[in-house]
Amino acid sequence: MTAQPGAAVVIGAGSVGIAAVAAPLTAASVPVVLVSHSPAAARCLQAGVRIVEGDAGGASTTTFRPAAVLCSDDVEAVGAAIAAAACVVVAVPGVEDLSLARLLWSGLRRRETPVDVVVCTNVPDEARRLADLVGRLGPTPVGHRFAGALVDQIVTCRMKPVRGLTLRSEGPRRLVVDGAALHGSLPGDSRWASTGDFAGEITRKLCTFSAGHAAAAYVGGLRGHRRVEAALRDPEVELVVREAIREGQAALSATHPVVVTTGPTVALLRRDPLGGSSRHTAELDELVARYANPVLRDTVARVGRDPRRKLARTDRICRPALLALESGGAAYALAVTAAAASVALRADPTTPPELRRASVGELLAHTAQLPLDHEFSRLVAVALDELVRTHSPLAALTALRGTQPYVPSVAMAGSGSRAVVAS
Incomplete structure (x- = not known):
């Protein structure tokens, strides 16, 4: 040539x-x-x-x-x-x-x-x-x-x-x-x-786009869905996806500058301590629509491949969860996502036998280097127990909140979603 x-x-x-x-x-x-x-x-x-x-x-x-x-x-x-x-x-x-x-x-x-x-x-x-x-x-x-x-x-x-x-x-x-x-x-x-803050842009993507995508794949797969589009028609899956994104957004608002694209340049704005609810709701709705794009014919298997990597400390589930907990926020939907991902990891034929037999704490100690008694590991263990018992993401979210019925965030409730609430 x-x-x-x-x-x-x-x-x-x-x-x-x-x-x-x-x-x-x-x-x-x-x-x-x-x-x-x-x-x-x-x-x-x-x-x-x-x-x-x-x-x-x-x-x-x-x-x-x-x-x-x-x-x-x-x-x-x-x-x-x-x-x-x-x-x-x-x-x-x-x-x-x-x-x-x-x-x-x-x-x-x-x-x-x-x-x-x-x-x-x-x-x-x-x-x-x-x-x-x-x-x-x-x-x-x-x-x-x-x-x-x-x-x-x-x-x-x-x-x-x-x-x-x-x-x-x-x-x-x-x-x-x-x-x-x-x-x-x-x-x-x-x-x-x-952009002048490339690391910040990567964190933004992991905590919003990637976190929600992972929730759709792992929670959708646990519910028996093959395609992402179908998974997001399941109200309980959509609930977890939206709340996982919302938790990531809240963590970003507390710990990172707001990043927006203007023309050919990505501009950094001041931190947004109030969470920018209208902007966050618009972003959340856009992300869910992108995941559910019927043209893609996307599968939960493709989006959820390599759960071991995606449960790493710096990746799309643990990264936003740790930021959320460190800033005093919630990581309940992210814990449900991690629990569903742990099920996928155990079912993966390439997973070593010792990881398949590991407890939640041991598994996250291996993939995310978390201490066995870390708060996120505790939340994931509670979520996994409830998912195994009820097969219901909503029940898992409710269990993580204690005895109170699970109520979606204000931003989600106003988004026009089909979210369900525990009775």
Whole structure:
């Protein structure tokens, strides 16, 4: 392949790399060189990828064809593409893979001008770790910059023998990039929102979008639902999802600046001690609608995969719960979510036998490094006992509140949801 000056090289041809990064850049007239993991996948991608995009109001179908597709095994060709690129985007999990670092270094060492390497991640320092790994392989002539980028777009994937690869996605959403780590503007400017508080943006996503999504998957799965859309038609599942988001919002209001996107820049506002109820309610309703998007045909199995990682201290369940408890707030719905996730973890065939037999306290000590007597572990144990006994998330929430009937928050009660209240 002849190198294409001005192209964006996207390493990672998964659903996020294609639908959330490569296809929108192509739509913004930026040529994309896509790097895939295998020759077979590369051949499939060269034939084009069908993308169904939309929401309950309607959907459209397009076919994405990159300017070129390379296999990551062809280090020479990928290196040449990186050497001529306007930017490089890494959209693969596990950036500490040495083969990825070698692939990047093969191109970066040839460049005479600096380039931005954008790393799609949910971890604040993952871009820095990848930069360190590349740096250990040898010097590069100029100073390249590695910046994290937060992907906030739901994409699902289907592979059919006749029609090939089909991705289903909500509408394009801008990638929030760590502006402090960039050299300058990125190609396809409208696709990026720059922030000066990248770690704060990740925390915001984990405590709201990711927490609610996890609740829909784990509590929905426990109730026997296969699709997320169907799970959210279950009033008890919807109740837990909304309250989990609300608990995360309250924790953020108490501990972090409010983050909003204005134009191409993410602006930081003052802390909101009153919780910003109208803004929070609008955000909550939007998130639930996004999860339930019928175009996605999303499954609880996909959203809930890898429960061990999602029960980590810094991830979407324990992170907002610990922030909530540390700030004097509630973490009841998050405890119900964690209890349901522990059921999924025990049912996962890859879970070690000792974790399947572990108590709640022992399990969270392993996944989240919590002391055995931590308050959140106690709440999760109470929730799990009630879920096992009644199979009712509402009963679990009521048990966590003591003998008082469970009453949804004011923000939720005014949101038009189908929430139920214990009698």
